[in-house]
Amino acid sequence: MEPFFIYRDEDSPPSAGEARVAVQPSIAVAQRPCEAGSQALEGYRPPEDAELIRRLREAKIALGGSVRMSEFGLGLAGGAAGQAVSTGAAEAEIMLDLSGESRAAAALAGLWGFKAGYGTVSRRGLTGLAPSMEGLGIIARSPVLIRKILASVSGPDGEDYSQPDDGEPDFSPRGIEPGKVRIAVITEAGEALTVEEKEAYGALQEDLSRRGFVLDRRSLKDFHLFPLVHRIVASVEASSSTGRYDSVRYGTRSAGGEGWQDMYLQSRGEAFGTLVKSFLLQGAYFQFQAYEAYKDACRIRSRLLQQVLALESQGDFFLFPLPFDDVLFQGGDLEEHYRRFAPSLFANVSGLPVLTLPPIEKGMTCQIAAPRLGGPGLLELGEYLYDQEQGD
Amino acid sequence: MDFEGVIGLEIHIELNTATKLFCNCPNNPGDPPNQNTCPICLWFPGAVPGLSRQAVDKAALLALALEGELQPRSSFDQKIYYYPDQPKGYQLTQSHQPLARGGSVEIIDEEGRVKKPRIHHIHMEEDMARLIHETEGRKTVSLVDFNRAGTPLVEIVTEPDFRSPFEVMEFLKVLRARVRYSGTSECSMEAGSMRVDANISIRPRGSEELNTKVEVKNMNSIRHLGDAVAYEISRQSAAVRKGEAIEAHTRLWDPDKKTTLPMRAKFEGPTIPDPGLPVIELDPQRIEELRSQLPEMPADRAQRFVEAYQVSTEEAAFLSSDPETAGYFEALVEGGVPPRTGFHWISTQLLPGLRERDLELPENPVSAQRLAELLAMLGREEINAGGARRVLAAMFDSDESPQVIVAREGLAQVSDLDQLGELVDQVLRDNPAAVEDLRSGKGKAMGFLMGQLMQASGGRANPKVLNKLVGEKLEKDKT
Numbered sequence: 003m004e005p006f007f008i009y010r011d012e013d014s015p016p017s018a019g020e021a022r023v024a025v026q027p028s029i030a031v032a033q034r035p036c037e038a039g040s041q042a043l044e045g046y047r048p049p050e051d052a053e054l055i056r057r058l059r060e061a062k063i064a065l066g067g068s069v070r071m072s073e074f075g076l077g078l079a080g081g082a083a084g085q086a087v088s089t090g091a092a093e094a095e096i097m098l099d100l101s102g103e104s105r106a107a108a109a110l111a112g113l114w115g116f117k118a119g120y121g122t123v124s125r126r127g128l129t130g131l132a133p134s135m136e137g138l139g140i141i142a143r144s145p146v147l148i149r150k151i152l153a154s155v156s157g158p159d160g161e162d163y164s165q166p167d168d169g170e171p172d173f174s175p176r177g178i179e180p181g182k183v184r185i186a187v188i189t190e191a192g193e194a195l196t197v198e199e200k201e202a203y204g205a206l207q208e209d210l211s212r213r214g215f216v217l218d219r220r221s222l223k224d225f226h227l228f229p230l231v232h233r234i235v236a237s238v239e240a241s242s243s244t245g246r247y248d249s250v251r252y253g254t255r256s257a258g259g260e261g262w263q264d265m266y267l268q269s270r271g272e273a274f275g276t277l278v279k280s281f282l283l284q285g286a287y288f289q290f291q292a293y294e295a296y297k298d299a300c301r302i303r304s305r306l307l308q309q310v311l312a313l314e315s316q317g318d319f320f321l322f323p324l325p326f327d328d329v330l331f332q333g334g335d336l337e338e339h340y341r342r343f344a345p346s347l348f349a350n351v352s353g354l355p356v357l358t359l360p361p362i363e364k365g366m367t368c369q370i371a372a373p374r375l376g377g378p379g380l381l382e383l384g385e386y387l388y389d390q391e392q393g394d
Numbered sequence: 395m396d397f398e399g400v401i402g403l404e405i406h407i408e409l410n411t412a413t414k415l416f417c418n419c420p421n422n423p424g425d426p427p428n429q430n431t432c433p434i435c436l437w438f439p440g441a442v443p444g445l446s447r448q449a450v451d452k453a454a455l456l457a458l459a460l461e462g463e464l465q466p467r468s469s470f471d472q473k474i475y476y477y478p479d480q481p482k483g484y485q486l487t488q489s490h491q492p493l494a495r496g497g498s499v500e501i502i503d504e505e506g507r508v509k510k511p512r513i514h515h516i517h518m519e520e521d522m523a524r525l526i527h528e529t530e531g532r533k534t535v536s537l538v539d540f541n542r543a544g545t546p547l548v549e550i551v552t553e554p555d556f557r558s559p560f561e562v563m564e565f566l567k568v569l570r571a572r573v574r575y576s577g578t579s580e581c582s583m584e585a586g587s588m589r590v591d592a593n594i595s596i597r598p599r600g601s602e603e604l605n606t607k608v609e610v611k612n613m614n615s616i617r618h619l620g621d622a623v624a625y626e627i628s629r630q631s632a633a634v635r636k637g638e639a640i641e642a643h644t645r646l647w648d649p650d651k652k653t654t655l656p657m658r659a660k661f662e663g664p665t666i667p668d669p670g671l672p673v674i675e676l677d678p679q680r681i682e683e684l685r686s687q688l689p690e691m692p693a694d695r696a697q698r699f700v701e702a703y704q705v706s707t708e709e710a711a712f713l714s715s716d717p718e719t720a721g722y723f724e725a726l727v728e729g730g731v732p733p734r735t736g737f738h739w740i741s742t743q744l745l746p747g748l749r750e751r752d753l754e755l756p757e758n759p760v761s762a763q764r765l766a767e768l769l770a771m772l773g774r775e776e777i778n779a780g781g782a783r784r785v786l787a788a789m790f791d792s793d794e795s796p797q798v799i800v801a802r803e804g805l806a807q808v809s810d811l812d813q814l815g816e817l818v819d820q821v822l823r824d825n826p827a828a829v830e831d832l833r834s835g836k837g838k839a840m841g842f843l844m845g846q847l848m849q850a851s852g853g854r855a856n857p858k859v860l861n862k863l864v865g866e867k868l869e870k871d872k873t
Contacts, residue, residue: 030440038439046439125670129439134669162442164670242472242666245483246437262478289474293664300667 004091006082008035010067021093021147022066023058024086028075028098030127031055031065038129039071039081042244042273046252052127053162054096054138054155061154066092073275074131074240075100077343079333080275084111084141094142094151098130101232101339102324102346104139105358109326109367112360114384116140116148119374120353121166123152124159131240131281133164135232135350145357145384149173152377173378178386180214185370186317187217190225191345195323202366203323209362210321213390220316222309227302228348229340234288234299236350241285249273280336303351310352314373319383322348322369324358345369357384397596397634399627400604401562402554405569406547407579408521408587409452415520415546416443416486416671423524423542435544437482443670449518449546450674452578453493454684456548457516459576459691460569462494464681468517470671474663478538479522487549489665492517493674497550499572500693501564511555511565521545548579554593554604559620559627566590566616571692575717583615590619594626596634605640610654612646622647626654695720703733713737718755719745722762729766732773739769743786751790760789768796780853781805809856811863817855818863821846833868840864 003010008027011034025031028038030048032055037043051059058065072081075098084107086092097104099117108115118138130136138155140148156171192203211217249255249269256268274282288296313320324345334342346369349356355377361367372380411421417434434441454464469491472484497513523543527536550569556562570588573581580587595607610626613619625647630640645654676684690698692714699710699720714720719740726736744765748758768789772782777800788799800806808814822829825846831839840861847860 036439043439048438048440049433052440124442125440126442127440161444163445163672164442238666239669242474242484243482245474245476246439246481248481248483250478251436251438263476266476289666290663296666 004086004089006070006085007091008068008070011065020062020064021150022064022091023151024066024069024092024095025055026071026075026081026083026095026097027068028071028129029055029096030129031068034068036129038075039073040247040274040278041254042247042249042270043129043252044254044273048127050127053124053159055127057155058151061150063151063154069095071097072103073278074129075103075136076131076278076281077101077334077339078103078107078331079277081331083107084113087111087113087141087143094140094147096151097139097141098128098136099139099350100131100136100236101343101350103343104141105324105346105349105356105369106326106330106343107139108141108358109324109361110328110330111141113141113143114145114148114360114388115358116142116145116152116377116381116384117349117356118152118156119355119372119377121164121168122156122171122355122375122377124155124162125164126159126162131244131278132236133243134239135236137350137353137355145381145388148357149378149381149385152381156377168375171375171378175382176379178383180386181216183319183383184216184218184317185210185319185321186220186313187321188222188225188313189219190222191322191348194344195325199323199325199366202363203368205363206323206359206366206368207321213387217321218317220313220320222313222348224302224306224309225348227306228351229344231299231303231306232347232351233284233336233340234296235303237281237285238289238296239285241282241289244274244282247273277333277336277339284336307352310354318372319376319380320354320371322346322356322371324367324369325365326361326367327365355380357381359384359387395635396599397627397631398557398599399559399623400554400595400597400607401556401623402593402607403550403552403556403562403565404591404593405550405552405566406521406589406591407456407550407573407581409449409456409546409548410577410579410587411446411449411452411546413446413448414544415446415449415518416544418444419544421545423539423545425541427537427539428541430541431543435481436540443486445671445674446546450493451684453516453518453546453548454676454681455576455688456573456578457494457497458685458688459572459578460497460499460513460516460550462497462513462516464494464676464684465491466676467491468493468674468676470518470668471665472668473665477522478536479525479543481523481540481543485520485522486668486671487519487665488517490667491673493548499565499568501561501568503564504558504560509555509561511561512553514551514553516548516550519547519549521547554595554607559623562592562623563616563620566619568692570616571715575689575692575695577689577717583613583619592619592623592626594623594630595640596627596630606642608640608642608654609644610647611644611657612648614649618647618649621649621652622654625652629654689717692716692720699723699733703727705733705737709734709737712741716755722755722758725762726766726769729763729770731766731769735769735773739765739786743783747786747790759791759793760786764789764796771796771800775807775809775856775858776800777805777807778854778857780848781807784853804852805854807856808851808854809859811859814851814855814859814863815867817847817850818860818867821850822864822867829868833872 027036030036030052032051036048069086070082088111105115123138142148153173254273259265259268354371356369356371357380419430470486471489473487475485492515494516498510503509524539570581592610593607595605613622644659646657696710696714713723785799828839
């Protein structure tokens with residue numbers, strides 16, 4: 003078994019030509035380890051499948067086993083995202099995307115990456131940190147498979163009340179006529195790039211123009227606030243929601259501590275890794291010491307969402323750069339995390355679906371975003387681009 | 395210096411829904427421990443809460459019963475709370491956007507004046523698990539029963555409008571009646587479906603300032619609450635007179651020692667909106683639909699009883715104190731029983747009989763129809779009052795009609811003049827001293843003779859006829 007696997011799923015080997023989907027252990031597979039990369043969940047085995055796993059099984063899509071992940075999916079360090087697909091051990095990998103992890107891992111592995119729009123996939127059975135910021139991430143060799151997976155798992159789940167009342171997703175093909183597809187290039191998203199990165203990003207835009215798409219420069223004037231909002235709101239949500247990891251029913255329990263209160267404190271101190279602990283402490287700071295700043299961040303988030311909504315009249319899709327390098331898999335502190343993932347946080351704060359293309363430039367690819375319910379159309383665009391590449 | 399109490403209440407009421415608030419587990423905390431649990435109410439990783447529609451409707455009805463103003467939007471927040479009885483480290487409650495604001499309940503204070511203590515807001519939240527402390531040998535262990543975790547509560551937060559234990563107790567009695575009438579909760583402190591915490595401070599009488607308050611918990615009845623409030627006002631007054639400052643903290647009422655003792659507060663933190671639960675939206679049409687489901691409230695019902703049935707204010711208040719009693723009374727009246735007769739038999743015979751048998755009115759085996767039949771027999775003088783009481787006692791243990799019981803027990807009233815005349819003659823002959831006393835005006839002798847006559851008749855004689863016959867006999871003997 004490859005070292006990046008926690009276990010291989012041999013229960014239902016796929017038929018020839020069918021895909022195997024590797025699963026990060028933050029997505030519940032009944033009776034299988036679901037520790038989300040953390041000692042805080044050591045020994046936890048869920049009694050039932052996550053809803054999206056149930057739907058995959060219903061669609062006869064085979065599970066390929068569980069792969070190593072970073073702690074609670076915050077960043078990529080310590081995990082092996084993308085390796086199962088890049089080595090051919092699986093055809094796709096599903097994970098949670100909290101800060102852009104699925105997109106960055108896909109880019110690093112030379113693969114297609116996708117983050118689903120907020121509320122389009124049931125969260126039942128998903129163990130993350132910040133429910134309002136996370137989306138399902140899918141990594142695969144082609145957008146065709148991503149589309150197949152998304153079509154199987156997306157849609158309303160009557161038992162997940164966090165899903166907006168969107169109705170069934172529409173995967174019917176609309177047809178892609180490049181001359182009629184407007185892609186809004188968000189100008190502020192490119193401002194922090196280095197000279198080399200800007201050059202590479204410019205080449206990607208030229209490539210899209212060459213294919214016949216209409217690119218217009220558009221402004222998202224508060225783009226620079228996405229990381230700040232993510233940092234405050236996500237960390238507060240995480241600090242509050244991880245209280246359930248109590249080292250009583252599962253997880254590492256500290257041997258020290260007089261009484262249950264000491265046991266809780268010491269166990270939580272020992273069970274979480276440094277990055278996650280920093281994240282949680284930051285969240286606790288904002289919740290207990292700087293609550294007004296948290297409220298301000300929530301208000302700014304509303305403003306950002308209004309600006310994103312206004313973009314929908316200015317383009318069918320929205321283009322953002324995604325610089326990447328191997329350092330994304332290296333450890334680092336919270337400052338490093340937010341610096342590295344700054345280009346991708348907009349999608350987690352706004353809940354937009356995003357598709358990343360396999361890189362053609364070194365260290366740079368692009369993220370194509372769509373309105374929140376535009377995932378099917380975005381993947382149709384991806385398939386068009388893929389078909390064109392296959393034909394090239 | 396004379397101090398007055400300034401008291402506000404936080405009242406938690408368990409809703410009588412079929413399921414818990416966020417999952418489909420049965421809402422039966424009394425079932426065997428940890429029987430009613432699931433990954434949601436145990437908050438396993440990945441658990442996503444649902445929201446019971448029935449709980450929202452019942453909470454809204456309860457709020458309307460207390461004249462609260464339902465809000466068009468309300469939402470749930472996470473309130474950090476680390477304690478073994480809370481499986482996820484936070485409680486889901488409504489801090490920022492409660493279900494209802496305002497409300498009030500009218501009471502009569504100690505001076506007989508009408509007072510309307512105000513409700514600040516009414517919100518929904520989930521209950522915690524139950525901790526059971528036991529000893530195993532010398533070791534103290536605490537067990538956690540999660541049956542209660544996640545069951546739906548409504549919390550009513552009042553303004554600090556109360557000034558005495560009397561006002562607090564009266565308010566709770568009226569509130570309890572209104573909640574029971576709404577059909578949303580059993581609302582019993584003794585059964586644990588209503589829990590009350592009191593926030594108590596003192597100030598010089600006549601002052602308007604609000605001072606540091608102390609929270610008091612663990613009062614298991616309205617009477618205990620009154621005692622605890624009285625004690626705490628007294629304790630704080632004594633402390634202030636000694637020059638001690640009152641610090642904000644929490645105390646527990648000890649009903650055996652009749653004192654409050656400081657307790658260690660649980661850590662609680664500020665709240666954040668919960669991203670998993672939907673916003674509750676109530677449009678005006680829905681609010682009116684809910685309002686139309688609200689039954690007649692106790693005060694209105696009592697007023698109607700006075701006007702429609704000519705019972706006294708006190709009798710009406712008794713009859714309307716809970717919906718079961720009021721409904722039973724009206725069913726008797728509809729069955730032809732005179733209202734005051736119905737009141738008398740409910741208050742002096744039926745309810746005491748149920749209490750003797752450890753039953754509540756909802757478990758009453760004597761239907762209003764059967765009791766109405768019995769009282770109709772009494773009205774027609776087919777049995778006397780003593781016989782009726784014996785028949786009622788039998789009806790608690792059998793579902794036979796009163797007619798069958800009367801026939802079987804031979805309790806039919808005897809009113810035959812010849813038969814009773816012979817009986818009167820015999821008893822008068824057997825009790826010359828009593829007859830003499832009666833003739834000389836000693837009224838008690840009549841009671842003695844009537845007792846002898848009823849005994850001789852096996853309790854079946856018509857007392858009115860006996861009374862008349864005795865009078866006639868004595869008159870006849872005089873001449």
